[in-house]
Amino acid sequence: MTEAANAAPITLIEGVTQALAWEMAHDDSVVVLGEDVGVNGGVFRATVGLQDTFGPWRVIDTPLCETTIAGLTVGMAVQGMKPVAEAQFEGFIYPMLEHLICHAARMRYRTRGRLSCPLVVRAPWGGGIRAPEHHSEANEALFANVPGLRIVIPSSPARAYGLLLAAIRDPDPVIFFEPKRIYRQYKELVPDDGEALPLDVCFVLRDGSDVTLVSWGATVKETLEAADALEAEGISAEVIDVATIKPLDFDTIHESVTRTGRCVIVHEAPKNVGVGAEIAARLAEQAMYDLVAPVERVTGYDTHMPLFRLEMKYMPGVQRIVEAAKRTLAVS
Amino acid sequence: MTIAASFEIEYRQYLDTDGNPIGSNLPPIARDLEQLVAIYQLMSFTRVFDSKAIALQRTGKLGTYASSLGHEAAHAAIGSAMRPEDVLAPAYREYAAQFWRGVTPREVLLYWGGDERGNDFAGPRNDFAWSVPIATQCLHAAGSALAFKIRGEKRVAVSVCGDGGSSKADFYAALNSVGALELPMVLVVVNNQWAISVPRSRQSAAKTLAQKGIAGGLHCLQVDGNDLIACRGAMDEALARAREGGGGSVIEMVTYRLHDHTTADDARRYRDDDEVKAAWQREPLGRLRAYLTRLGAWDDEKDGLWQAQCEARVGEEVDAYLNTRSQPVEAMFDYLYAEAPLDIAQQRALAVAREVRHD
Numbered sequence: 016m017t018e019a020a021n022a023a024p025i026t027l028i029e030g031v032t033q034a035l036a037w038e039m040a041h042d043d044s045v046v047v048l049g050e051d052v053g054v055n056g057g058v059f060r061a062t063v064g065l066q067d068t069f070g071p072w073r074v075i076d077t078p079l080c081e082t083t084i085a086g087l088t089v090g091m092a093v094q095g096m097k098p099v100a101e102a103q104f105e106g107f108i109y110p111m112l113e114h115l116i117c118h119a120a121r122m123r124y125r126t127r128g129r130l131s132c133p134l135v136v137r138a139p140w141g142g143g144i145r146a147p148e149h150h151s152e153a154n155e156a157l158f159a160n161v162p163g164l165r166i167v168i169p170s171s172p173a174r175a176y177g178l179l180l181a182a183i184r185d186p187d188p189v190i191f192f193e194p195k196r197i198y199r200q201y202k203e204l205v206p207d208d209g210e211a212l213p214l215d216v217c218f219v220l221r222d223g224s225d226v227t228l229v230s231w232g233a234t235v236k237e238t239l240e241a242a243d244a245l246e247a248e249g250i251s252a253e254v255i256d257v258a259t260i261k262p263l264d265f266d267t268i269h270e271s272v273t274r275t276g277r278c279v280i281v282h283e284a285p286k287n288v289g290v291g292a293e294i295a296a297r298l299a300e301q302a303m304y305d306l307v308a309p310v311e312r313v314t315g316y317d318t319h320m321p322l323f324r325l326e327m328k329y330m331p332g333v334q335r336i337v338e339a340a341k342r343t344l345a346v347s
Numbered sequence: 348m349t350i351a352a353s354f355e356i357e358y359r360q361y362l363d364t365d366g367n368p369i370g371s372n373l374p375p376i377a378r379d380l381e382q383l384v385a386i387y388q389l390m391s392f393t394r395v396f397d398s399k400a401i402a403l404q405r406t407g408k409l410g411t412y413a414s415s416l417g418h419e420a421a422h423a424a425i426g427s428a429m430r431p432e433d434v435l436a437p438a439y440r441e442y443a444a445q446f447w448r449g450v451t452p453r454e455v456l457l458y459w460g461g462d463e464r465g466n467d468f469a470g471p472r473n474d475f476a477w478s479v480p481i482a483t484q485c486l487h488a489a490g491s492a493l494a495f496k497i498r499g500e501k502r503v504a505v506s507v508c509g510d511g512g513s514s515k516a517d518f519y520a521a522l523n524s525v526g527a528l529e530l531p532m533v534l535v536v537v538n539n540q541w542a543i544s545v546p547r548s549r550q551s552a553a554k555t556l557a558q559k560g561i562a563g564g565l566h567c568l569q570v571d572g573n574d575l576i577a578c579r580g581a582m583d584e585a586l587a588r589a590r591e592g593g594g595g596s597v598i599e600m601v602t603y604r605l606h607d608h609t610t611a612d613d614a615r616r617y618r619d620d621d622e623v624k625a626a627w628q629r630e631p632l633g634r635l636r637a638y639l640t641r642l643g644a645w646d647d648e649k650d651g652l653w654q655a656q657c658e659a660r661v662g663e664e665v666d667a668y669l670n671t672r673s674q675p676v677e678a679m680f681d682y683l684y685a686e687a688p689l690d691i692a693q694q695r696a697l698a699v700a701r702e703v704r705h706d
């Protein structure tokens with residue numbers, strides 16, 4: 016792996032590009048399709064250079080219609096391809112829902128395994144980049160209620176690379192949300208070795224003993240910063256990146272809470288029936304007697320993601336996470 | 348005045364309502380009596396099956412069922428014109444097309460009888476299962492055609508929707524992408540005049556539904572959907588053109604839904620008996636039988652024998668369906684994912700534990 020050893024550190028979005036390029040080079044059935052993914056290399060540059068390498072029938076600019084992209088993707092997947100579709104923004108993904116919910120998610124199930132849908136829909140996801148309306152939503156909970164889907168949200172360059180490889184190789188449909196606010200937040204060395212990371216598991220990013228902080232996507236950044244701030248005050252916080260929202264690896268969260276007795280769930284999506292509610296419910300069901308304080312949720316408010324002048328006030332910040340953690344520690 | 352674009356939609360009919368040939372320029376299928384007899388037998392078998400399925404529903408032995416009565420020529424033309432390696436993305440009543448391709452009557456009954464195994468076709472393994480969400484199958488066929496094109500395979504994808512389906516975004520999206528990406532696909536609109544209770548006139552102000560394909564740059568044709576020879580000739584032409592890279596087509600087959608939308612519907616609430624009686628005068632089965640009889644390829648004696656065979660075969664299929672035991676409770680978890688995640692495995696075990704078995 017000389018090339019990997021010599022590689023320069025990359026950003027999260029470069030991790031996406033690197034994973035797509037690796038898998039396309041090693042599996043002829045992988046194709047990329049979407050709006051502006053070809054010549055333009057994607058509006059965020061996620062597919063830059065791929066059409067030059069793999070040609071216009073492996074990296075396909077489609078007509079401007081998300082229904083089309085989703086329907087073509089289902090058809091291709093059923094006929095033996097592994098399409099990776101791009102929804103240009105998560106706010107434009109809704110025309111795809113009928114194909115994803117009524118067909119992709121139930122293709123294997125309803126045909127008793129005769130047909131299947133090994134597809135990936137990638138979408139830049141979440142707020143925080145001062146984008147126009149409909150470009151900043153955190154809508155993972157909508158998908159988490161659908162049987163048959165997997166939902167993955169990476170929060171680092173290495174996890175973007177490893178989890179996207181796993182998503183493409185997975186035999187079932189995967190919704191892959193990319194936290195656009197941290198697309199270029201920092202770089203790390205990600206060996207281009209084709210090694211996938213496991214789906215369906217949480218990643219413990221920091222060990223701690225006093226409180227468990229659980230998050231995913233871009234707010235993993237603020238959650239880690241909150242852990243630093245708590246440490247400065249002598250509080251040891253464990254930080255878990257859920258990464259795969261569905262199916263949820265509850266065991267990792269449960270094990271942590273068994274030790275800490277306290278849990279703060281952080282997500283930028285609205286609070287009501289958000290994925291945090293599922294985690295809190297499972298803690299109530301399975302960890303009630305391990306908890307020494309009520310579970311806290313630090314989330315977006317139950318209103319629309321505001322236009323960008325107010326968007327950072329909508330999203331959970333470090334201070335709100337620290338305060339919530341301290342509230343759990345006030346109980347003993 | 349400068350005309351930027353203009354178009355015409357050709358209409359084809361080769362058999363009049365009495366089965367007499369119209370004109371002299373009949374397509375090749377009109378002379379292939381052996382195949383026409385096989386197609387007639389398929390249409391007639393489908394009608395026997397359909398009548399039995401409705402009876403099963405009426406006696407509580409089948410769930411809601413969508414009849415294909417009156418659509419037999421359109422559906423038989425679609426199925427018989429396709430090659431085995433082509434892919435069909437049906438709506439939910441194209442039984443004649445599916446029977447020709449190897450779907451069994453017991454699979455149809457299992458599906459409408461509430462059992463997912465009906466979608467596990469023993470025959471055409473790559474064909475799509477029934478698509479209840481309207482017109483979504485048009486894009487799945489387009490995606491299949493895209494896969495064929497990328498892999499350099501000479502296969503064609505065919506989808507079928509109704510007059511109602513042609514109003515949906517997916518229909519327009521499909522014909523647009525088939526044109527823009529130059530995909531080997533045939534999109535058939537079986538226009539049976541009624542989308543449950545809403546008539547064709549309320550679906551669109553377009554004079555024909557075929558002309559919607561003009562907007563996508565496709566070949567467009569309207570045929571008498573009760574004339575097997577017209578339907579089959581149109582399919583042969585469109586499939587051959589698509590297979591050779593000559594572009595996709597929209598074919599509108601104009602027919603009539605002689606039964607209710609499904610067994611859960613009562614069409615007497617919204618349409619006149621006179622209209623239905625008039626439509627029976629144009630129905631497809633008698634028309635093809637008259638044509639074949641006139642040419643000496645079929646007669647009443649053969650028809651009587653064939654009807655008896657159909658009854659016997661349908662009876663066997665119905666028995667097989669009625670004797671198929673329900674899936675065990677864990678079936679609702681199986682095949683959800685290739686490999687069950689922990690949550691699903693746990694819920695499956697719970698459901699199995701709760702099940703009181705009587706066997």
